[in-house]
Amino acid sequence: MSTQKRDRKPNFWLVLTGLFLLIGLIAGGAYTLNEMGLLGSTSTAESNGERMAPPDFNMDELAEDGTFSPPDREAHDEGGVSSAGLLGLGKSIGQIAIIVAAVYYSQKLLDWLGKKFSKPTVHNQAT
Amino acid sequence: MTTLKTRKKIGETARNLFVDLVIAVGFLFALQPHFTGMTIHEWLGISLAGAFLLHILLHWRWLYATTSRFFKKLARQSRVNFILNLVLLIDFTLITLTGILISEEVLPLLGLTGSHSMIWKSIHTISAELSIWIVGLHIALHWKWVLSATKKYLFGWLPRRKKQVTAPANSTI
Numbered sequence: 001m002s003t004q005k006r007d008r009k010p011n012f013w014l015v016l017t018g019l020f021l022l023i024g025l026i027a028g029g030a031y032t033l034n035e036m037g038l039l040g041s042t043s044t045a046e047s048n049g050e051r052m053a054p055p056d057f058n059m060d061e062l063a064e065d066g067t068f069s070p071p072d073r074e075a076h077d078e079g080g081v082s083s084a085g086l087l088g089l090g091k092s093i094g095q096i097a098i099i100v101a102a103v104y105y106s107q108k109l110l111d112w113l114g115k116k117f118s119k120p121t122v123h124n125q126a127t
Numbered sequence: 128m129t130t131l132k133t134r135k136k137i138g139e140t141a142r143n144l145f146v147d148l149v150i151a152v153g154f155l156f157a158l159q160p161h162f163t164g165m166t167i168h169e170w171l172g173i174s175l176a177g178a179f180l181l182h183i184l185l186h187w188r189w190l191y192a193t194t195s196r197f198f199k200k201l202a203r204q205s206r207v208n209f210i211l212n213l214v215l216l217i218d219f220t221l222i223t224l225t226g227i228l229i230s231e232e233v234l235p236l237l238g239l240t241g242s243h244s245m246i247w248k249s250i251h252t253i254s255a256e257l258s259i260w261i262v263g264l265h266i267a268l269h270w271k272w273v274l275s276a277t278k279k280y281l282f283g284w285l286p287r288r289k290k291q292v293t294a295p296a297n298s299t300i
Contacts, residue, residue, distance in 0.1 A: 015187040018194075019180075026220040030250075039246050085162030092158050092259055099263030104270050 143185060144276045150178045154262065158255060166232045173233065176223040183216070208268055215261045218254050225251035 033039045153175050160168040183190065193201065193209050225247045227234065234241045266273065 011191050012184075012187055015191050016184065019183060019190075022216065023220050026217050027224045030221060030224060034244075034246060039250070080162075080164070082161060085159050088159045088161060089155060092155055095259050096263040096266060099260060100267040100270055103264060103267030 140276055141280050144280055146178070146182055146185060147273075150175065150182060151266075153178065154258075158259065169226065169230055169233045172223065172226045176219070179219055204268075211261065211264055211268065215258070215265060218258050218261055221250060221254045222258060225254070 030039070153171055156163055157168060157171045157175055163171060193205050197206070197209060228242045228247045229244070229251060230241045
């Protein structure tokens with residue numbers, strides 16, 4: 001029993017260290033790639049220090065008294081039960097259910113096909 | 128000794144099922160910032176990162192055995208599982224990293240300011256969309272275990288339908 005424990009302990013720390021190294025490598029790699037400008041299109045005028053054209057202005061954005069008020073925070077900042085939220089939740093559950101069903105039944109189908117078209121055994125040939 | 132081992136196995140399965148259920152529910156809600164609001168979304172995301180780590184470490188024996196045997200003789204199912212789990216790890220790391228970088232609620236609490244880079248936002252959204260498919264595949268590959276563990280530990284209290292056993296005519300006692 002004690003030998004088993006001695007054997008397992010270093011392995012766990014090895015797994016933990018390897019896992020953290022891998023996570024660090026992925027995160028660090030992504031960050032470095034972005035810093036090097038290899039992620040997405042960062043070579044725009046903005047990244048070169050040039051001033052970008054301002055967004056189009058619409059007179060409708062002004063209040064009746066002619067003042068400009070900043071836009072409200074996006075609706076999802078506050079959260080709450082809404083039809084959009086429920087729909088999104090249902091969509092995710094549906095997506096996962098479809099994948100599970102597709103994989104599960106295709107595995108079953110493959111098993112069935114494998115059995116049907118498998119090479120006849122010696123016993124079957126004799127009969 | 129056998130009873131102890133069986134009890135330990137039952138405890139491990141129940142614990143894994145509980146952790147996985149919590150992760151699944153948390154994951155579904157974290158995907159809906161419209162539903163939770165940004166503050167809960169960010170804290171839930173950080174908690175989920177910890178929960179994913181816990182999930183991986185609960186299966187460290189499998190991870191160790193599969194990694195050490197990956198380039199040797201290994202069952203096809205285990206190989207597929209390993210590759211899928213690796214993709215999932217990369218995806219979740221990207222979601223967590225980009226989520227922290229674009230954070231508007233958690234980082235300011237630590238006195239830091241998040242990035243407003245559109246690239247991080249796009250990577251966060253794309254990897255989150257991708258994660259639904261990968262998680263779906265992950266669940267699908269473990270569906271038999273999910274079904275049996277759920278039946279046993281969540282619906283085990285339900286009365287079971289008894290199988291009708293007919294005694295053979297010439298049975299001897």
